[in-house]
Amino acid sequence: MITAGIDLGSKTIKVVVMKDGKIIGKAIGLSGFDQREAAEGIFDQALKMAKVSRADIQSIMATGTGRKEVLAKGPISATGEVTEVTADAKGAVYFHPKARTVIDVGAEEGRGIKCDATGRVVDFATNEKCAAGAGTFTEAMARALEVKLEEFGKLSQQSTKTIPMNAQCTVFAESEVVTLVHANTPKADIARSVHDAIANRITSMLRRVGIEEEVVLIGGVAKNPGFVDALKRNLNMNITPLEEMDIAGATGAAIIAGEK
Amino acid sequence: MKANYGYKDGSGDFYITIDTDLCNGCGECVTVCPAKLFAVQPDENDPLRDVPTAVVAGENRNKLKYACAACKPISNRPPLPCMKACKPGAIQHSW
Amino acid sequence: MAKEYWRWPEYRMTVGEKDWKSGKIITAGIDVGSVSSKTAIMVDGELYAFSLMRTGSNSPDSAQKTLNWALETTGIAQKDLHYIVGTGYGRINIPFANKAITEIACHARGANYVWGNTVRTVLDMGGQDCKAIKCDEKGKVTAFLMNDKCAAGTGRGMEVFSDLLAVPIEEVGELSFKVETEPQPVSSTCVVFAKSEALGLLRQGWPKEKVLAAYCSAMAHRVVTLLEKVGVEKDFVVTGGISKNVGVLKRVEKELKTTALPRNAKYDPQLAGAMGAALFAKALVEKERK
Numbered sequence: 257m258i259t260a261g262i263d264l265g266s267k268t269i270k271v272v273v274m275k276d277g278k279i280i281g282k283a284i285g286l287s288g289f290d291q292r293e294a295a296e297g298i299f300d301q302a303l304k305m306a307k308v309s310r311a312d313i314q315s316i317m318a319t320g321t322g323r324k325e326v327l328a329k330g331p332i333s334a335t336g337e338v339t340e341v342t343a344d345a346k347g348a349v350y351f352h353p354k355a356r357t358v359i360d361v362g363a364e365e366g367r368g369i370k371c372d373a374t375g376r377v378v379d380f381a382t383n384e385k386c387a388a389g390a391g392t393f394t395e396a397m398a399r400a401l402e403v404k405l406e407e408f409g410k411l412s413q414q415s416t417k418t419i420p421m422n423a424q425c426t427v428f429a430e431s432e433v434v435t436l437v438h439a440n441t442p443k444a445d446i447a448r449s450v451h452d453a454i455a456n457r458i459t460s461m462l463r464r465v466g467i468e469e470e471v472v473l474i475g476g477v478a479k480n481p482g483f484v485d486a487l488k489r490n491l492n493m494n495i496t497p498l499e500e501m502d503i504a505g506a507t508g509a510a511i512i513a514g515e516k
Numbered sequence: 517m518k519a520n521y522g523y524k525d526g527s528g529d530f531y532i533t534i535d536t537d538l539c540n541g542c543g544e545c546v547t548v549c550p551a552k553l554f555a556v557q558p559d560e561n562d563p564l565r566d567v568p569t570a571v572v573a574g575e576n577r578n579k580l581k582y583a584c585a586a587c588k589p590i591s592n593r594p595p596l597p598c599m600k601a602c603k604p605g606a607i608q609h610s611w
Numbered sequence: 612m613a614k615e616y617w618r619w620p621e622y623r624m625t626v627g628e629k630d631w632k633s634g635k636i637i638t639a640g641i642d643v644g645s646v647s648s649k650t651a652i653m654v655d656g657e658l659y660a661f662s663l664m665r666t667g668s669n670s671p672d673s674a675q676k677t678l679n680w681a682l683e684t685t686g687i688a689q690k691d692l693h694y695i696v697g698t699g700y701g702r703i704n705i706p707f708a709n710k711a712i713t714e715i716a717c718h719a720r721g722a723n724y725v726w727g728n729t730v731r732t733v734l735d736m737g738g739q740d741c742k743a744i745k746c747d748e749k750g751k752v753t754a755f756l757m758n759d760k761c762a763a764g765t766g767r768g769m770e771v772f773s774d775l776l777a778v779p780i781e782e783v784g785e786l787s788f789k790v791e792t793e794p795q796p797v798s799s800t801c802v803v804f805a806k807s808e809a810l811g812l813l814r815q816g817w818p819k820e821k822v823l824a825a826y827c828s829a830m831a832h833r834v835v836t837l838l839e840k841v842g843v844e845k846d847f848v849v850t851g852g853i854s855k856n857v858g859v860l861k862r863v864e865k866e867l868k869t870t871a872l873p874r875n876a877k878y879d880p881q882l883a884g885a886m887g888a889a890l891f892a893k894a895l896v897e898k899e900r901k
């Protein structure tokens with residue numbers, strides 16, 4: 257059976273094509289201005305890699321904030337939809353069978369999910385609709401510090417100092433970072449504080465669902481080593497960032513497409 | 517006075533309301549709160565009042581969603597320690 | 612340097628007509644906000660002089676500057692002041708103030724002075740916060756709510772938009788009405804997400820007036836939800852910097868189906884907190900003298 261999962265995130269779109277439980281095609285690209293158009297292009301890339309056509313795919317599940325864009329619409333015409341939480345848990349357990357807690361931090365949302373051995377969701381909490389709880393916060397702070405996002409995490413690892421950051425809101429935190437720079441605070445120390453702040457918010461959210469080992473990390477922000485370190489410090493336990501962090505949601509959706 | 521401490525942001529409403537007309541300043545809330553959110557002090561919003569009252573102190577006001585997380589598990593939520601400890605019933609949570 | 616579209620004019624005035632030397636109690640209220648600093652000088656509880664300026668990076672300096680400027684040309688020296696109350700965001704950092712009082716208490720008291728004792732609800736829309744206050748006929752607070760955690764519904768949020776659209780902040784309100792039909796409000800509460808939403812609307816070809824209308828109404832809606840938490844009762848008044856933005860103010864009134872008392876021609880609504888502080892200063896002097 258050939259199925260596909262498509263994850264339409266606020267920043268990137270991920271597509272996974274599966275055949276009998278194995279990934280045979282995948283593609284990632286930017287959501288851009290027209291999400292549906294971008295999705296079609298990325299979907300075609302994944303099909304090409306899998307060497308199949310749309311007609312070969314029996315079931316397609318859409319997930320992500322933009323999932324309605326392709327649900328029963330256009331050439332993709334997804335057959336169903338699942339929430340990000342459901343897809344994330346399924347995908348994370350597929351890649352890391354011992355995962356019982358899944359942390360997903362994307363550009364606009366943070367999620368903490370507790371799941372069982374089959375990847376079924378037991379409990380979850382989300383940080384959404386506020387930029388302070390997700391990757392956008394880190395991005396905005398990197399911009400305020402005039403540091404490239406890719407280097408921001410590494411920069412924070414150079415510091416061992418914790419300096420207090422008072423602002424909770426991204427907009428106010430931008431001004432606070434600028435003030436700190438003007439006061440000649442080392443950029444590495446500011447970077448560490450930024451990562452600590454976001455890790456702290458994610459940790460509190462996780463406490464609401466209860467943390468069970470093993471803990472895995474997915475979503476775009478998992479690529480940031482400074483964030484992973486800050487999260488480990490905050491939780492005081494080992495965390496495994498999944499190699500397939502970008503496509504966990506899309507993979508989960510593709511698996512669910514096969515179950516329905 | 518109904519003192520609403522907290523905030524509303526894109527993700528929701530997070531207020532702790534203290535009714536200072538009911539509060540007797542006993543300080544039980546200060547003792548039981550694991551996040552140490554409360555303090556009993558002169559009412560900063562009523563400078564001519566002489567009796568101290570419970571307040572949500574300082575920086576904590578802007579972190580309630582996170583500070584209170586430990587007492588608010590998603591499933592099987594027990595009664596909140598602060599509300600349970602407050603005999604006059606002066607404390608309310610909005611979420 | 613790029614033009615800063617959020618700048619607004621700073622000014623001072625002496626409004627008292629009597630000789631201050633005949634006064635029994637001379638007080639000052641200093642409101643150091645995150646964006647603007649204000650001083651009100653009162654002689655026996657009547658406004659005598661005031662100043663309003665942008666807050667610098669350092670609270671004590673800003674407090675001293677706005678106080679000096681208010682006193683300038685009045686002949687009153689700082690040592691002539693019987694009592695100084697500090698309020699606002701920077702209130703704890705005013706070394707020469709006799710006491711610090713929250714802006715919540717000061718705004719309620721100030722509104723009671725400016726508009727009279729029928730005021731029951733005060734909305735203060737400041738640079739970095741938004742407050743909804745209910746008070747009694749004496750200007751004493753009966754309920755309040757303050758948001759200074761999130762930039763949505765604050766002047767800072769509006770500044771982000773004025774900068775994004777390159778529209779001077781004083782013109783935002785008027786411009787937001789230059790639309791044929793009122794657009795749907797911007798759907799994101801979070802200023803960061805609202806900004807991306809606005810960029811999307813501009814790309815779709817929306818003129819900036821329409822984007823401003825959508826943001827002003829989103830901001831109005833946000834403020835109304837805060838007011839509803841304390842409950843709105845008449846008379847209703849609006850203070851703080853954004854009260855000058857008709858684009859938000861008119862939309863708040865429309866959604867509440869209540870009109871705010873008109874701006875009192877005599878007093879700048881941005882001064883309400885400083886005036887409340889100066890009035891508390893007088894009450895505290897009287898309490899001490901008893």
